[in-house]
Amino acid sequence: MDNKGLTFWNRIKDSDIYFSFIKSPTAIISAIILIIIFFCSFFVEFVTPYNPFDPSSLSLMDAFTPPSWTEDGLAKFILGTDGQGRDMLSTILYGSRISLIVGFSAIIFSLILGVTLGLTAGYFGGKYEMIVMRLTDVQLTVPSILMALLVDGIARGIISRELHDEMAIYVLIFAIGISEWPQFARVSRASTLVEKNKDYVSASTIIGVSNLIIMFKHILPNILRPVLVIGTIGLALAIIAESTLSFLGVGVPPTTPSLGTLIRLGNDFLFSGEWWITFFPSIFLVILAFSINLLGDWMRDTLNPKLN
């Protein structure tokens, strides 16, 4: 095999992962949906004509406009408006940015925490390993939403009221992150146990390489595959957890609404006939989580050496 002289892009095209990607319509479709969502959410200022959080641009006259294809709809509000005359589509995209930021941050936080603990536990073994693994067992007996509610409750107790709205997003990231780390710890510990008995680790030990370098330079890259697969599926879970918490009113404040907050706000209007205010954020959340999960499934199948 001569890979020399190939550009980076050609090398990607040549890889098995790319091959399996273009053979899987599900993966392609969900990837396209995700790319569109990510792009529109992160560049929302350039994509949407309205800023729903600029009070001067809002007009209460526009409030409760139904979607554009219905009888009373207006062409300029494709998905209608909410009770304050904010364009639904823009609000959803602003909201999904918050949701994605919280989801990604939370999953990266729990990934770093879980992998570090799992890797060191698997590598050193002994009492340290036992303590870490029993901790994950205990944590797994508490449902993650309860865990997040608990963290949020404590945070409300110790952070002053004025600061709370500002800090809410960080509390949320911490709360979700802390409830997801055990999975990462378990998977990385299990993979570390396999890897540390391989000869390349012995060879490094004999050369005299320190434990820290063996763990992070040699073992870590070799256990990343399963961790990334769990990370992808965990991302969907984290976004849903964020929405659930915001729906329950313990998430981000209504001034910077996330998808969950939007669903909660819209819920009040559901029975008065303004269904679109809660329906579109919900369906958006479902599509987002579903696409991430499908992509995660594809990744699991592709990266799993046993299924090849």
Place this chain on the structure above:
Amino acid sequence: MSFLNINNLSVEYKMRRETVYAAKNVNIEVSKGEILGLVGESGSGKSTVGNAIINLIDEPGKVSNGSIVLDGINIHEDLENIVKYRGKKIGLIFQDPQTSLNPIITIGEQLIETIQTHLKLNINEAKDKAINLLKEVGIKDAENRFENYPHQFSGGMRQRVVISLALCCEPELLIADEPTTALDVSIQSQILELIKKLTKEKNLAVILITHDMGVIAETTDRVAVMKSGDLVEIGPTKEILTKPKEIYTKSLVSSVPPTNKKIERFKIIEKENKSQTATNIKILNRWNKKELLSQDLVEVKNLKKTFDDNFFSEDSNKSVMAVDNVSFKIKEGESFGLVGESGSGKSTIAKMIVNLYKPTSGDIDFDNVCITKIKKNSEMMKFRKQIQMIFQDPYSSLNGRLKVKDIVSEPIKLHNPSISSSDLDDYIYDLLESVELTQQSADRYPHEFSGGQRQRISIARALATQPRLLVCDEPTSALDVSIQAQILNLLKDLQEQLNLTILFISHDLPVVRQMCDRIAVLKNGKLCEISITEKLFENPSHDYTKELLKLMPKIESIYN
């Protein structure tokens, strides 16, 4: 017309980029009462031919051409009916007796199930037949062992059960795919004897697939040599092994380490036109060559190692004694062999010498300093530098996520942090060329290399710290014979030119004979004898050594 005719058999695997032919127009015939050996290196297609006969080719492979005629019937014409032949007319023995029996069913049930699938017998008749079969393959006390589970049998006994399973429906053709590769020498010879005996008694046609020329020489009547899907040569075993016609067969035969004499170097036929001289060791000018003093470099004193596998009680009686009171000395500059069957503790000793395990009791002195009692890390680093190891498995001993350059540079940078990057590059290139790899290899990843090349990278890494002692733990047992010959030549050259001391661990007696000056024989963690190589082979003093020597498959046996 012989019993089995394989005509123009081709098997192809349609891969993403190309179609790979695992077998190309293979013609083989086997008569009743004869054992045909199918020999070749890994990837030669020998197992493919065996599997094609019973149509056990996995997707995406398929038989693309040719016919298989068994007793006058083309069994590939009607693939639906091939199930009838599997087990009934054709018996199979696989390599690994651990996995070819179902661990949660007693062997009795497995036998009865197979018998009743193919023969119309009631349960008692089937049971009688099964017990008779077990007796026939040499299982003592068959009536009682009938109720046992596979894990209650040893490896050799389990392989006997597998043979009885293969025989239980009175097949006329037996396909044995590496039946003894997973077994120790002493058990290997018993199993081969059994196959030979059954062939005569039951007038079977047997295809014995193996990579071991010794097994071929001792067991088979005729042999077919395969290379990358092609049938190279077929004929009576004696003729093929003594007067091979094809170059490939010649090189295969000359790579096999002889058991009866020590040779200087292995002849590599494929390189015949090029120079046969020793490798140009480029790192020689960097090497801090120590003058050889006739002193002991390593002294192992009353070494013991136990493994506690009992977590709850600390009952030391139950712990496994892996190494039991072993003492020996290795002189500077010599090759010292450590020989034993699996479980003899030879790898455990190696791991204690390189300080991966701590001994339970006893000392290891290196250059007159006791290295087992060193506590300080900086002290230890001095010795880490001088003792390096080469591992058995070339696939797991290199980190697949690092480039070869980074793998080889790690020890250099660690022990010489001030080295400049251009000097480091030169050093890496010198190391790679010393093990006969090109400079371009440095920028590649391990998965782009074959097993033998990976082992060379492993050697380069071990040499990077300029060690005095090189511990080789079965360095060639995962490799094909021709590659093994090259690696052994390389090790010999390196030792000669760099004044290395080598501790060579192997289960393969012929290899040890070629490599070592002195040999220690181990059994169940105990030392049987230590002796100079020639003396050990010509005139062994310990009973166990005598038995090992008698049982090892000898390619020379064909001349008698």
